[in-house]
Amino acid sequence: SQQGEEDPQALSIQEGENATMNCSYKTSINNLQWYRQNSGRGLVHLILIRSNEREKHSGRLRVTLDTSKKSSSLLITASRAADTASYFCATDWQAGTALIFGKGTTLSVSS
């Protein structure tokens, strides 16, 4: 079974708007990561947030983590057409043996 589940499944916005994606997970984690996948390509790591962190920033990305609610959110500010991609959260599996991924949020940014 998949640990993380992203919400919404799909999101369409205009350039300049903010995009927020959410991830919920089931069991305790060491860290949570977000990845991006452009169509037909491999996944690329965006940001990692540890279980003892509540918020982390990287450029236009802001990630929050609420371990009490077992949820995380990824905010992309001032979206650009180039942000069009699928975004996945990933969490620990079996005491950190590997990462498992949610089903992803497909973001479409139109100009």
Place this chain on the structure above:
Amino acid sequence: IAGITQAPTSQILAAGRRMTLRCTQDMRHNAMYWYRQDLGLGLRLIHYSNTAGTTGKGEVPDGYSVSRANTDDFPLTLASAVPSQTSVYFCASSGGGRGTGELFFGEGSRLTVL
């Protein structure tokens, strides 16, 4: 900068045939992983290896086998392919030795089993 190289990039295969997907990394990462990606199901972990000489089963290991004879290579074998194994397969690696660090992905191998 090569990173992770997967081969073939695409393959059409008859059901019942044996197929090996190749994965090579040049980052000297200890851990390597195989995932499959299917529409609507996201990525699912097939097998992993935390260090050369060791392997483990992931979420969906049935019908697949792996080996890790050295640090750089992590081939995935389908002994007798079935249509449900039609998917895009991604190899990944991590320098942390276990699954909690950043993963680096290859560009994928698209496999169609007829």
